[in-house]
Amino acid sequence: MTRVSMFLLAAGLAALPVAGGLEAQEAQDTARRRPAAAATRGAMAMRGAPNAAARILTMREDLKLTGDQVAKLEALEKKQAEQRRQMTEQMQALRKQMAEHAEATRNEIKATLNDEQEAQLEQRMKQRGERMKQRGERMRQRREGRGA
Numbered sequence: 001m002t003r004v005s006m007f008l009l010a011a012g013l014a015a016l017p018v019a020g021g022l023e024a025q026e027a028q029d030t031a032r033r034r035p036a037a038a039a040t041r042g043a044m045a046m047r048g049a050p051n052a053a054a055r056i057l058t059m060r061e062d063l064k065l066t067g068d069q070v071a072k073l074e075a076l077e078k079k080q081a082e083q084r085r086q087m088t089e090q091m092q093a094l095r096k097q098m099a100e101h102a103e104a105t106r107n108e109i110k111a112t113l114n115d116e117q118e119a120q121l122e123q124r125m126k127q128r129g130e131r132m133k134q135r136g137e138r139m140r141q142r143r144e145g146r147g148a
Contacts, residue, residue: 051084053077 053076056063060070110118 051077051080053080 053073056065057070057073057077065073109121113121
């Protein structure tokens with residue numbers, strides 16, 4: 001893979017959103033259907049990966065869970081929360097490594113290109129960014145048109 005390709009790949013990866021918008025929307029939809037558990041579900045969805053045990057515990061009365069079942073699910077919820085915390089830390093470390101790698105790649109590319117080539121690349125990247133921005137705006141407008 002050429003250095004320019006690596007740069008473009010790294011730039012594309014850095015631009016990927018890391019949001020849980022779909023889960024948040026699902027939590028809002030669920031909240032409208034079951035107001036009693038809305039705050040818990042919404043908070044779980046906003047934190048990231050769903051904790052299935054926590055979701056089951058919000059339905060303990062509906063499911064008529066026994067005390068033993070609740071205790072087991074609470075232990076599982078705690079275990080899942082700890083695993084999720086550890087994975088979040090690992091992801092943050094990987095994001096930092098990716099950012100450092102992308103910066104090093106950009107620096108190598110900059111050192112390889114002459115001033116004219118660098119300016120041309122900068123212009124193309126700016127044009128690409130504008131196209132992506134326009135595409136995103138069109139998608140947003142289509143979504144709003146369907147939802148209205």
